[in-house]
Amino acid sequence: MILIRCPYCGELRTEDELTYGGEANIARPAETVSDEAWTDYLFMRTNPKGIHQEQWCCSAGCGQWFKVVRDTVSHRILDVWKFEEVSQAAEEVA
């Protein structure tokens, strides 16, 4: 079971206290974009085996959304940060 420390309330939460929100940093395009760009936004994800930036919500706790860098193989959490913050780990991976 995945364990993540919520950056807002500071509690170490288990997977069943959290809600997964899919890949992070998917920019919502303006409605003027092409069909291809829009459907990419809707459906295309990197789905890596390994390091993944994603969104999680402390849904059974403080209700806040935040970002996480997770290794999808080992479930090791490399970093957790708030939306308005910048992650060192995420930048190194990128």
Added chain:
Amino acid sequence: MTTHGYRLPSGGRIDRTRTIAFEFNGRRLSGHPGDTLASALMANGVDIIGRSFKYRRPRGLYGAGVEDPNSMVAVRDAYGYEPALRAGQVRLGDGMQAWSVRGWPSAVFDVGGGVQLVSGLLNAGFYYKTFKWPSWSWFEPWIRRATGFGCPQAVDENRKVHHRHATYDVLIVGGGPAGLATARSLIGSGLRVFLAEDQPQLGGSLNWEAALIDGQSGSAWAASMARTLAEDSHTTILTSTTVTGAYENDHFVLVQSFWDDRGVHTECLWKLRAHHVVLATGMIERPLLFPDNDRPGIMLSGTVRRMINEFGVAPARRMAIYTNNDSGYLTALAAYRAGMAIAAVVDTRSAEAAMHATLSKEMGIPCLFDAQIQATAGYRRLATITVRQVSAVTKIACDGLAVSGGFSPCVHLAGHRGSKPVYDPTCGAFVPGDVPERWHVVGGVKATLDLSATFADAGAVAHTIRAGRGGLGSAHSPRVDVLSLGTGAIPTQPSVGSSSRMWVDFQNDVKASDIELAAREGYVAIEHLKRYTTLGMGTDQGRTSNVVGLSLLAALTNRTLSEVGTTTFRPPYTAIRLGTIANARRGDLFKPRRLFPTHGVHENRSAVFEDFGWERPDWYRSNANEREAAVALEMAAVRNHVGVFDASSLGKIEVTGPDAAKFLSRFYVSNLMTLKPERVRYSVMLKEDGVIFDDGVVSCLSDNHFLASPTSGNAEAVAAWFERWRQTEWPTMQVAISPVTANWTSIALAGPLARALLARLQPDFDISNDAFPHMQIREGTVGGVSARVARISFTGELQFEVSVQARYASSLLSTVLTAEGDLEPRPVGLEAWLRLRLEKGYLHVGSDTNGRTTPLDIGMGGIVAKRQDDFIGKRSLKLAFATSSEREQLVGLRALDGSLEVGGRILSRGHTQVPCPTEGYVTSACFSPSVGESIGLALIQRGHTRDGEVVKVFCGGTPISCRISNPIFYDPTNQRLQA
């Protein structure tokens, strides 16, 4: 030698002062507290405990615990029934009843045993090849009846169950010498330590092996350790507790049994997390292959020592030992000390290799070296073994044979975490490979056979763990004086005897010849071999058989054991009762019941409740005794005078702040920026793919204060949806979201007399049609309490929805329902309510829409086209899928003959008979009293262009004719709701 049956006159850790009565297959037997069912059966001289799976061979006890492939029993104790346990797992209880799970009419005399005569038909993969002609289905019923282990029984479970969650610094799995020494060396470190032992007492093998530790017997040392650890406030010890699974992030599941003299009365499922994990699970002995190695009386060598020393039972009157390692001699010694006759020690090795051979000679035990068993005899119990040496064949009479083929470490939990066991050729065992971080492996599980080495290891592990804590505490190094188990044993292959008489997996009747056959047919990958032959797929999970099978396959395919590898280890280590996992979540406690604050008022009206997430009145017995009659009366009340409907479950989300209107507009298809205070607007909400997610009204209470009313089913989901976008996409918007669904109760008054009924509640604002028109909202005082009143309609009639704080709900509803005079308000249930809305053609999201429906399909294209700014899902409506001319679109249907049914398929044009292609389906349907016809809504391809067309709809098993129409069947000009 024995005084009663096979019970030894002294010894063991049983309480001989007390006797426990139990039954086995209807026979009344007795044992002592401290016995397992296995030891008690052995003490009573029960040789045959069950029959084997395929060939129905008589089988006796083979191992003393969960590793036993043979002794499957169904057990009923004072607290419940279990269909398939191993006898060694069951603590004897007073009045316990146990049965063999196989064998008819009995395990001792089983007519199914005749199947051995046709055993050639039942080799590996037989169901793919033997029973092909004329058809597998001829044989399948017979074969299915003949298989299986035990039957479930519907009995009252008196066993209590509870769950616990815990987090510890260190989890030690196993309370044998390795676990105890590690725990002892962690005392004083300040770390919280949790030690789990699956047996009822600590000590593991020390309870039956002859060892001197710090000058005490092994069991006395274990007992003193147990006392020391119990006094330490940082150490928690759980006995009778099995760690059944290891999961990622070091999350463990444990099952703790609480038992008394009458059985297991409580089970506790622990979900435990640990920062450090010490694997001290020890090892399990494995057998040797030889012909007819499965006869009752043949068992693992360590099991013999355990039976003698822990339970005071002699497994046989005249014992032989067959071994390829030094531990067999310890068994000979234990049997000798217990006063049993020893027939011989048969050692596959040479005399020089055997380190304890002189000891046996001193005791006068004959030892045969370079020897193999080439045959055994005895049907219901072993009678003789035939031993072949290079120059001689010897027949030896014995009624028991202790077998040791070496040891297999219990690497399972590391395997659960994905750690592949690696083969260590020096000790002939698969040991844990790369274990997860902060896992430590101690003792037998890494094939350490030497007790002093185990203790040194435990000290080192404790030191490593303590180092992270500043090295507090001190190592504990016991002095050991014990006969060594030797150096382990490489799995050896037999060179005499027929492989079709050698059993590898006793439980599933997999023979050496089956593995040879599988190898010949190319099933040489270990996972294939397992599934083709069923090796290791029984309830014992091949604990004794796997390595024997692997080594045989390795020899057959000229590979090393490392190359062959093991199958995958998956949780659980032992079976967990489903009831233990379910805990209290069953019956009324399966899910919390959500009741309206007005529930009592509805009960007084004899409401018939249905669970829609909330328990809601479906119809009222106070209106009529029968559902259809009641629903008709409830509908008539709304159409002709006034009905009262409890709409409390309707979602209510307050959205406040300067950006509230802008924020909400991004979710709804309609522009809410233009919504003025006291106005209400209906709209739908999409997901980003353009598909309708929810619908409902949005009310503007003031410029900065809106109230969104999602559907009952989506109340939580919509609030979470708003919140997610606010946080992740539009964090700078000044808006706050407060879900208040349960804070407010909404009572809808619907019908021509609704205004008169509302007037009785003396609202402090003007409710006349001119002052308070349709699609508006007022805040004020109603019935003396502050209220919000929305003039909206789901029925097509004049309708007011009165919302008050939940604590006033019951009094409001009672007041409304008991209004005096000629109003005669009638309570209306959900069924009538939904039919009323269907007459009006109002959408029910989830019924009349599906996972593809867009606002264009429900006739909201005009509203979409008018929107200048963006909203969620808007861009998707321009994609080809949304604009296709083949879309299923929502229309009304009127039946011309027959009755419409929900789910009825619309036959494609030109077809009148099924089967045929279809082009849509009926989403809602009922007989409409107001229209006098069977009506429905349907999603039909190109529906919006087909008004008036007659289509065939498959309803009630036959195609009926229907006319496509405007979905608004009742009052299409909205005269009534404007009144």
